[in-house]
Amino acid sequence: MKIGVLAVQGAFIEHEKMLERLGAECIELRKKSDITENSLDALVLPGGESTVQGKLLRELDMFDSIKSLIEKGTPVLATCAGMILLASHIADDSTVHLGTLPVTVKRNAYGRQLGSFVSENDFKGLGKFEMTFIRAPYVEKTESDEVEVLAEVGQKIVAVRYKNQIALAFHPEVGEDSRIHEIFLKMIK
Ligand code: GLN
16 A cells, blocks of 8 residues: 655655555655656645645645546545645635645634644544644635534534545544544545
C-alpha cells in the first residue's frame, strides 16, 4: 500500500510514522512528479496552515493532480488544515482550495482561549477517542445528505466522511491511538 502524504508544510511526519507502524509505505509529496510517477493508493492531507498549503499546492503545480485523484475516488484522510483544503466553502472567506468535500468549514473556530485543547469524545464506530485540537476548524454546515457525521464536540461537527474522503478537525496522528488510520487503510480496495 502506497500512501502519498502531502509534505509541503505542517504535521506530515506524525502521519507517516503512524501509517508505517501499520505496515503502509509512505511517499512524501513535494512536487507534481511525486504524484504522477507513483501509483498512489491513498492520500493524506496533514494539519498545518491551510493558506500556506493551498498556495504551495498551486505554486508547485500539484493542485490539479491531487484534485483529480480525489475525484477519481482515491481514499483521502485530511486533518485540520487538510479539512480546510478539501472544503467546498470556508465561512467568511471566498477562498476555495480543492473543494471536493461538500461542507462549509469555519477556520480557527474555537477562539483564542480555546485555541488548543484535548478532549475525549465519541467517534462513530469506535467509541471514545482522545482528540487533540490545535487552532482547529469545525464543520459549520454540511452541504450534502451524503456527508456522514463521525464526531461532534459540543454540538460542533469535528469529523465527517463523504464517499472516499475522511476529514477531521483534530489530530489523530499525535497520540498512540491508530484506530482512525486503520479505518482509512481499510478504505483502500
Ligand atoms: N488554523 C489552521 C488553518 O486555518 C489549521 C490548524 C491545524 O492544521 N492544526 O489552516
